[in-house]
Amino acid sequence: xAIRGAxxxxxxxxxxxxxxxxxxxxxxxxxxxxxxLLVDTDDPGEAATLLAVAEAEARRIEQKFSRYQxxxxxxxxxxxxxxxxxxxxxxxxxxxYAATCYEMSDGMFDITSGVLRRIWTxxxxxxxxxxxxxxxxxxxxxxxxxxxxxxxxxxxxGMEIDFGGIGxxxxxxxxxxxxxxxxxxxxxxxxGGDLYTSGLRRGNRTWGIGIDDPxxxxxxxLCRLEVSTGGIATSGDATRFVRxxxxxxxxxxxPKTGWxxxxxxxxxxxxxxxxxxAGTLSTLAYLxxxxxxxxxxxxxxxxxxx
Amino acid sequence: xxxxLGPAKPATPVREVLHSAALALLLIPATAxxxxxxxxxxxxxSLLYGEQSRTQVIEPMVRxxxxxxxxxxxxxxxxxxxxxxASPSGALPSGSVQTxxxxxxxxxTSPAGRIPLAxxxxxxxxxxxxxxxxxxxxxxxxxxxxxxxxxxYQSLGLNGKFSTDxxxxxxxxxxxxxxxxxTVFPVGGTPLGLSDGSIVHRGSNDKNVxxxxxxxxxxxxxxxxxxxxxxxxxxxxxxTEPYKVISLMNLATGQPAxxxxxxxxxxxxxxxxxxxxxxxxxxxxxxxxxxYYWDTWSVRSHTIDLxxxxxxxxxxxxxxxxxxxxxxxxxxxxxxxxQGAPLPDFATSDYRLGALRTITVxxxxxFHPEDIPGEWxxxxxxxxxxxxxxxxxxxxxxxxxxxxxxxxTFAVVLGYSFDY
Amino acid sequence: xxxxxxxxCRLIFPLALLLIAGCAxxQPWDxxxxxxxxxxxxxxxxxxxxxxHIYFSKEASMGGMDAGGxxxxxx
Numbered sequence: 153x154a155i156r157g158a159x160x161x162x163x164x165x166x167x168x169x170x171x172x173x174x175x176x177x178x179x180x181x182x183x184x185x186x187x188x189l190l191v192d193t194d195d196p197g198e199a200a201t202l203l204a205v206a207e208a209e210a211r212r213i214e215q216k217f218s219r220y221q222x223x224x225x226x227x228x229x230x231x232x233x234x235x236x237x238x239x240x241x242x243x244x245x246x247x248x249y250a251a252t253c254y255e256m257s258d259g260m261f262d263i264t265s266g267v268l269r270r271i272w273t274x275x276x277x278x279x280x281x282x283x284x285x286x287x288x289x290x291x292x293x294x295x296x297x298x299x300x301x302x303x304x305x306x307x308x309x310g311m312e313i314d315f316g317g318i319g320x321x322x323x324x325x326x327x328x329x330x331x332x333x334x335x336x337x338x339x340x341x342x343x344g345g346d347l348y349t350s351g352l353r354r355g356n357r358t359w360g361i362g363i364d365d366p367x368x369x370x371x372x373x374l375c376r377l378e379v380s381t382g383g384i385a386t387s388g389d390a391t392r393f394v395r396x397x398x399x400x401x402x403x404x405x406x407p408k409t410g411w412x413x414x415x416x417x418x419x420x421x422x423x424x425x426x427x428x429x430a431g432t433l434s435t436l437a438y439l440x441x442x443x444x445x446x447x448x449x450x451x452x453x454x455x456x457x458x
Numbered sequence: 459x460x461x462x463l464g465p466a467k468p469a470t471p472v473r474e475v476l477h478s479a480a481l482a483l484l485l486i487p488a489t490a491x492x493x494x495x496x497x498x499x500x501x502x503x504s505l506l507y508g509e510q511s512r513t514q515v516i517e518p519m520v521r522x523x524x525x526x527x528x529x530x531x532x533x534x535x536x537x538x539x540x541x542x543x544a545s546p547s548g549a550l551p552s553g554s555v556q557t558x559x560x561x562x563x564x565x566x567t568s569p570a571g572r573i574p575l576a577x578x579x580x581x582x583x584x585x586x587x588x589x590x591x592x593x594x595x596x597x598x599x600x601x602x603x604x605x606x607x608x609x610x611y612q613s614l615g616l617n618g619k620f621s622t623d624x625x626x627x628x629x630x631x632x633x634x635x636x637x638x639x640x641t642v643f644p645v646g647g648t649p650l651g652l653s654d655g656s657i658v659h660r661g662s663n664d665k666n667v668x669x670x671x672x673x674x675x676x677x678x679x680x681x682x683x684x685x686x687x688x689x690x691x692x693x694x695x696x697x698t699e700p701y702k703v704i705s706l707m708n709l710a711t712g713q714p715a716x717x718x719x720x721x722x723x724x725x726x727x728x729x730x731x732x733x734x735x736x737x738x739x740x741x742x743x744x745x746x747x748x749x750y751y752w753d754t755w756s757v758r759s760h761t762i763d764l765x766x767x768x769x770x771x772x773x774x775x776x777x778x779x780x781x782x783x784x785x786x787x788x789x790x791x792x793x794x795x796x797q798g799a800p801l802p803d804f805a806t807s808d809y810r811l812g813a814l815r816t817i818t819v820x821x822x823x824x825f826h827p828e829d830i831p832g833e834w835x836x837x838x839x840x841x842x843x844x845x846x847x848x849x850x851x852x853x854x855x856x857x858x859x860x861x862x863x864x865x866x867t868f869a870v871v872l873g874y875s876f877d878y
Numbered sequence: 879x880x881x882x883x884x885x886x887c888r889l890i891f892p893l894a895l896l897l898i899a900g901c902a903x904x905q906p907w908d909x910x911x912x913x914x915x916x917x918x919x920x921x922x923x924x925x926x927x928x929x930x931h932i933y934f935s936k937e938a939s940m941g942g943m944d945a946g947g948x949x950x951x952x953x
Contacts, residue, residue, distance in 0.1 A: 181595075223877060233772050233828050245483045252479040256472045270911070271740050273680055285740060310771050325484050424473075428480040433473065451473045503924045507932065517931075521924065675919065680911055685919055689941035730941030734919050738911045745919075751939040759939040767916055775916075785938055811938050822925070837925055843936060867936075871928050 169199040175353075178203030182210040183218070183320050185344025189331075192338040192353040202334060206327040206341060213323040217246070219266065219314040226314065234309035236299075244303045246315060246322065253318070253432055254295045260439040261432070264307075265407035266314040267292050272412070274392040274403040286410040293407050321385055321431030324348050328427070341427075346385040348427045383427030387438040388419035404438050415442040423454040499523040503873040510866040512575065513543035529592040539582040544575035548807035550705035550714045550794045551859045571859050576701060582608045596623040604638070610700075613640040619671065632673040632687075640665040644700035651698055651721025652801050663696030681738040691728040698722045704807045705794040712854025715797045720806045722790070728753040741769040751785075757811065759785035765822075773826035773833060781818035787811060793851050793861055809862055814845040820869075832876030841867040 169178040169191075176199035178189045189206045191199040216224050225243040239247065253261040268289050271281040281289075292310045299306040307313065315322070320343050328341045328348040338353045340361075349359050358380050392403040394412065401412035420438045424430030433453055437444040448455045500522055507515035519537035526532075549556070549568075556568040568574035584606035592598045597620065604615040619634025642648070642665060647658030668691070675685035702720040707713070734747040745765040752758045760783070767777040788811040790804040820839030827834065845862030852861060911917055920926050934940055 231772060231826065233826075235828060249479045249483045252475060256475055275680065281740075322483065325480070329484060425477055426480045426484065428483070429473070429477050432476050432480075436472070453473060501924050503928060505928050505932075517928070519924065519928075677912060683912070683917070683919075687942065691941065728939075728941060730939070732942050736917060736919060738914075738917055743916050749939075749942065751941060753938075755938075757938045759937070761939070783933070783937060783939075788938065810936060814937070816933070816937060822922075835922060835925065839929075841932070841936075865936075867932075869932060871925055873922065873924055 169196055169203055171196070178206075180207045180210075182207065183214045183323065183343060185320070187344065188340075188342040190340040190342070190359065191335070193335075198335060198337065202331050202339065205330050205334065209327040209330055210323050210343060213319065213326065216242075217315045217319045217322075219312070219316070229305060229307055230312045232307055234306070236304050236306040239303050239305055241303070246318070247300060247305065248302060249428070250313075250315070250318065251295065251300060253436070257436050257439065259295070259408065260406065261317065261436055262293065262295050262407040263313045263315060263317070264295055264298065264311050265293050265405055266316060267312050268405045268407070268410055272394065272403075272405065274394050274412075276393060276395070278395040280394060280396050290410045293410070317435055318428060318431060320344060321346050321383070321427045324427040325383065346383075346427055346431055348383045349381060351381045383424045383430040384421060385424070385427055385431035385434050386419055386421040387431070387434040388417060402438075404435070406439065413439055413441045416440075417444050417457045419458050420444055420448070421456040421458075422448065498525065499875065499877050501873065501875040503871055505869065505871045507867065507869045509543065511544075512865060513541060513545055516540045531588075531590045533588045533590075535584075535586040535588075537582075537584045537586075539580075539584075541578070541580045541582070544577040546809055547574050547576040548702040548704055548720065548809075549574045549717055550707065550712075550807075550856060550861070552714050553711075553855050556714070573859075573861065573863065578701075580609050582606060582611075596627075597621070600634075602636075610644050611640065611642055613638055615639070615667075617669075628677045630675045632671070632675075634673075635668070635670040637669070638667045640667065640695075642696050642700070648696075648700055649719040652704075652718050652805060654716070655703075655719050665693065665695035665697060667694075668692045682735070684733070684735045687730075687732040687734075689728075689730045689732075693726040693728070695724060697724060697726055699806070699808055702806060702808045704792065704805050706797040707794040707853060707856070709796050709798070710854060712852065712856040714794065718795065718801075718805070720808065721804050722806055723755065723804055726753055726755055743767040743769075755811070756789040757785055757787070759783065773824065775822075775824045777822040777824070779818070779820050779822065779839070781816070783816040783818075785814055787813045793849050793856070809845055812845050812849075812862065814843060814862070816841060816843045818842075831878075832874055835871075835873040837869075837871045837873070839867075839869045841869065843867070 169176045171177075174194075175190055175192045176196060178191075178199060180187050180203070187206070187210055189199075189203050191202055193199055215221055217226055218224065219226050219230065221227065225239050229237050229239070247263075250261075250263045254263075268286075271285050271289055273279055292308075292312075297308050297311065298313075324341050324343050324346050325348060327343075328339075328350060331339055331341065332350060338349075338351050338359070340347055340349045340359050347361070349361070352358060361384065387404060388402050393400045395401075399414065401414065402416055402418070404413050404416070405411065406413050416438050420434045422430045422434040422437065424433060430453075433448065433451060434455075437447045437451075437455070440447045445457055448457075500520065502521075503519045505515065505517040505519075507513070507517070517537060517539045519535060521533060521535040523531055523533040551571050551573050552568070554570050556570075556574055584604070586602065586604045588600060588602040590598060590600045599618065599620050601618045602616070604613065604617070606613045615636055615638030617634065617636030619632055621630055621632045623630050641662045643662040647660050648663055649655045650657040650659075669689060670691075671687060671689045673685060673687035675683060677683045699720050699722075703717040704720060705714040706716040706718060708715045728751065730749055730751040732747060732749040734745070737744045737746075743766075745763075745767070747761075747763045749761040749763075750759070751761070762782045763779070764781070765777050765779040767775050769775050788806065790802065790806060791808075791811045792802075792805050793807060793812075795801065795805060818839050818841045820837065822835055822837040824833060824835040826832075842864055844864040847860045847862045848857065849861060852859075915921060930940075930942065
């Protein structure tokens with residue numbers, strides 16, 4: 153499922169702002185996703201400045217926390233060979249956040265589970281890894297194996313961490329905070345469907361947020377939501393699955409079994425006070441499988457399940 | 459499908475804990491400035507190459523790469539080869555001890571029944587520069603220059619290529635080309651081709667090489683990519699080996715009765731097609747490639763190359779490799795010329811233009827020591843090359859000799875790279 | 879072009895078409911393996927250059943992935 157801002161604008165890659173009706177839209181690509189900024193203003197200069205800020209922050213976070221980049225803190229941790237690594241403040245806070253998620257989810261949300269992705273291919277095919285491959289891989293999964301005494305992390309050799317589950321949401325909130333400090337205009341930061349909206353537009357109007365059909369069979373939106381302030385994030389992606397015994401298993405992996413979460417909804421969208429909160433809750437709910445709905449009902453958040 | 463947008467229930471601990479954790483994370487001062495990424499890289503390598511009782515080579519190389527923030531990179535490489543030893547002169551073995559004088563005035567003695575070797579000593583210095591520039595997210599250009607110099611050879615080259623990503627980066631197309639202007643100035647002058655070597659001209663000989671390359675690589679799945687590359691090379695000018703000789707054979711006995719200098723055509727067009735595949739297993743990677751080569755001197759060759767990179771955790775890996783190469787002889791290759799018969803237009807007895815096969819086995823070990831920054835690699839290869847030891851043209855005593863004894867070579871390359 | 883040359887071309891064009899027409903779709907988020915340094919046709923260019931230099935001096939063939947290196951009097 154993807155969420156798009158009301159003023160969705162063609163996929164230009166150049167960092168340019170375009171006037172769409174009564175607001176400006178800027179787009180760029182970062183973190184392997186299309187990124188959009190909507191600004192409720194008549195001033196193209198303001199929109200361009202804010203777009204530059206959003207893009208710089210997205211790229212900074214991508215560079216610093218992507219596991220595909222070399223020589224960033226994640227790379228240093230993943231290549232530490234079992235030796236203790238001292239991390240900077242920002243990385244320490246992000247690890248603290250991940251550790252909190254681990255505790256709050258009874259170990260279902262685990263930043264060390266990324267190694268499992270090496271044995272799984274979610275291309276719609278029906279290849280599942282051998283039982284012993286999963287077992288071998290699980291030997292390198294588990295936050296409990298990691299020693300974390302902020303700011304010092306000791307990751308056993310062969311293990312890896314990645315912030316795939318929270319990095320993009322974190323980037324949305326960071327970019328939103330930076331933009332909020334620079335402008336009084338209302339805006340929407342949307343990084344690949346994880347977004348933050350900053351309050352009512354001029355004339356007390358809300359931003360209309362369209363929710364796509366998860367199968368993406370049509371360009372039409374399934375539903376339009378009117379939102380003012382807060383974060384929205386989605387877990388689950390109908391295009392990334394593996395077929396197994398007649399079931400479609402989505403790409404989110406259970407770090408305890410090494411298998412994709414079974415009986416999960418196709419996608420879970422959660423509305424939160426920040427994008428990070430929304431994203432974490434949607435992931436935790438998705439990890440509950442069939443229990444996603446009741447989990448979110450217990451949390452008392454607004455949500456949308458397909 | 460259901461949308462719940464009712465009034466929110468009182469927040470439960472999980473949500474509140476996450477919210478305060480998120481706020482703790484988001485409250486740290488925002489620094490929109492990109493952290494300084496490492497911008498430079500140094501690679502060292504050193505080759506130790508030894509052929510059994512023939513050529514020995516030591517070749518240290520160093521390369522600096524400087525990355526610019528906008529994605530451009532410039533690099534410079536310096537390499538030095540020190541070559542000593544002996545290589546086959548091209549002459550046939552004799553029934554008795556042979557003595558001849560080399561170009562540099564040294565007296566060479568070859569035992570009976572063994573192919574004569576000519577000793578040599580040379581060094582080569584090579585300098586390469588390269589500039590890579592991305593023009594957009596999909597187009598990259600590379601421009602390079604090369605210069606190398608030996609005692610009797612100089613080469614100056616320019617090359618460039620353009621790569622474009624298509625189909626959402628699933629397909630990359632590369633078009634490139636290069637030219638080089640080489641100069642050959644043999645020690646003691648350039649001998650007239652197919653002569654006894656007494657007629658030489660002083661001064662240098664030119665050799666111009668033009669080369670075009672067309673390639674496409676394709677991502678087939680998350681684990682598999684393949685590529686196809688075609689190259690066409692045009693060589694014009696002095697393509698002869700001035701120090702190689704051809705024996706004149708006595709038609710009855712096969713005994714060498716004199717030597718003529720090497721002479722090759724002044725044009726050579728070379729073509730090759732290379733198919734490569736890289737396949738990622740769970741942790742290991744398989745590299746395979748096949749090349750077919752053909753040229754206007756009638757050399758045809760097949761090359762198969764296999765490597766298996768076995769991951770040993772972290773950056774450590776062991777990569778066994780096997781290579782098989784087979785070529786046909788050039789149409790003017792001959793083991794010797796019959797004494798007294800009319801001379802052909804071109805002839806060579808250089809074993810490298812004869813039919814031969816090469817088999818290589820070896821492996822690479824890569825590791826990343828914990829207390830020293832940088833990556834180390836060591837590649838060791840055993841190369842065995844053999845031609846036709848009893849070619850059909852052999853007459854008389856030559857039938858008793860091994861005219862192409864296998865050459866065993868051991869090559870070790872040590873590499874070290876680090877970012878700073 | 880020689881006869882063999884024409885045969886080779888007949889072989890290359892269908893293969894080249896296959897390269898373009900293949901049905902794979904690998905989304906950006908599935909490029910984790912492809913992003914690794916070893917997922918390259920030439921993961922260690924310097925070792926490759928040394929090998930090419932060795933074989934160029936021992937064999938009559940040349941040509942591969944790159945547009946010409948520095949010439950050498952060894953062949």
